[in-house]
Amino acid sequence: MFKKLLPVMIAVLVVITLILIATYFLWDVFMNKDKTTDPATEAISSVKHVTPKPPSAAKVKSLTVTLKDITTNLATKNKIIVVGFAFVLENKAAMHEFTDLEIKVKSVINQTLADLTVEQVTGSAGQDTLKSTLMNKINAFMEEGKVTEINIPNIITQ
Template sequence: MFKNKIFILIVSILIAITLILTAAFILWNFMEKNSQSKDPATQAKDAVASVKPTKAPSAEAVKANTAIIKDILTNLSGSQNFIKISFAFELENSKAKTEFDSLLDSAVKGTIVQTLGDMTKEQIDGSKGSDNLTSTLMNKINPLLQQGKIKQIWITDKVLQ
């Protein structure tokens, strides 16, 4: 009697495994046929159609959300070189701009001076140096902002001596 129960249990388990594998195989084939039925051009069209277009901000909105910092003059690291530089910070929204303006005199300018003081002339020189500086500033200033983030930083004037 004990052997019959074990035999029935084993057969039941094998039938369950067979049914699960059959269902998985059928589902796999069904999914594969659906993905192959569309050619790449149709798939690309579908992908483009599903993307919601975003409206580019107007020039007035960009100007309203941009903060200007002019003529920061500081020494560079490890030499007698100095830099005089100006920036334009584009922020996500007006709340971020207001918050940025309130931090401008203390935290933002202090972060800029500290970052420039840690850099050498070779690190700032050229377009790669400008990109390095703006990305470093963005990474240091964005955590200070709670109402939004900096979208873009432009160097509007740079004199490296």
Template sequence: MFKSKIFIMVVAILIAITLILTAAFVLWNYMDKSGASDATAQAQNSARGVKSGKILTPDQVKEFTVEMKEVLTNLAGSGNGASNKFVKVSFAFELENKKGKEDFEKLQSRMKAIVIQTLADMTPDQVSGKKGFDNLTSALMNRMNEELHNGKLQRILITDIVLQ
């Protein structure tokens, strides 16, 4: 009788320890995910969440693409006073359908303003290299898709860039 009470107590303690460890693991994962919610991470995660839909033919890609050439703007300072760095960049915006392209063309000035505002908040290091291009295009896609009603951006291509 004494041994069965000890056995039940040991099992209860093991179950309690298992539950505590499971709760700690779940909390650790939750805190880890919520701690990584800076703007760049959110932009990348949202851009990954955009479904590409059907695969477009080359003719459809050409039909649903809008170009924005030579946007020139200053970049944010890199910590040592006023910035004298600027960027000149051209884009190709691939939309999912013809109505999306029409919306984008009607909102061209608003879309250009979004590009300029986004670039003005970035430093030269943030727009350099593949990682910088990915961050820029992800941020633009998130902000621009909020403005479009009849279609969404599928891809943003940087077709020309000069960083000075």
């Protein structure tokens, strides 16, 4: 009789094992829907509730480099621009690197302005475009830190 029950017992154990395995995988699929494997999504969700503390005015002032009265021709014929910039940098090392590379920064500014027309630099949209273009070009060669903000305290087009 034991020999007759052995195949039935093995079949029952196999069926139970398959049911348990299927249950485990279904549980894993349905209960972990909110978890993603995308690292970017996980990074965003991990810092969703974190609010950054804005830097103090003294810290911003200590990390700001000012370039006054840069004058150059615009792409528009017989038009010039006189503009000043205040660059806020990420840290002290970036500030020192920026001051060491000031000639290169001025060259990038002159080249960028020479490609623009009066219409492209006027208005808030034009200034925002100029600031973002300069930030991208300058951050491309900065190694110790980055420019975090560019302010335009004065701008005159003639």
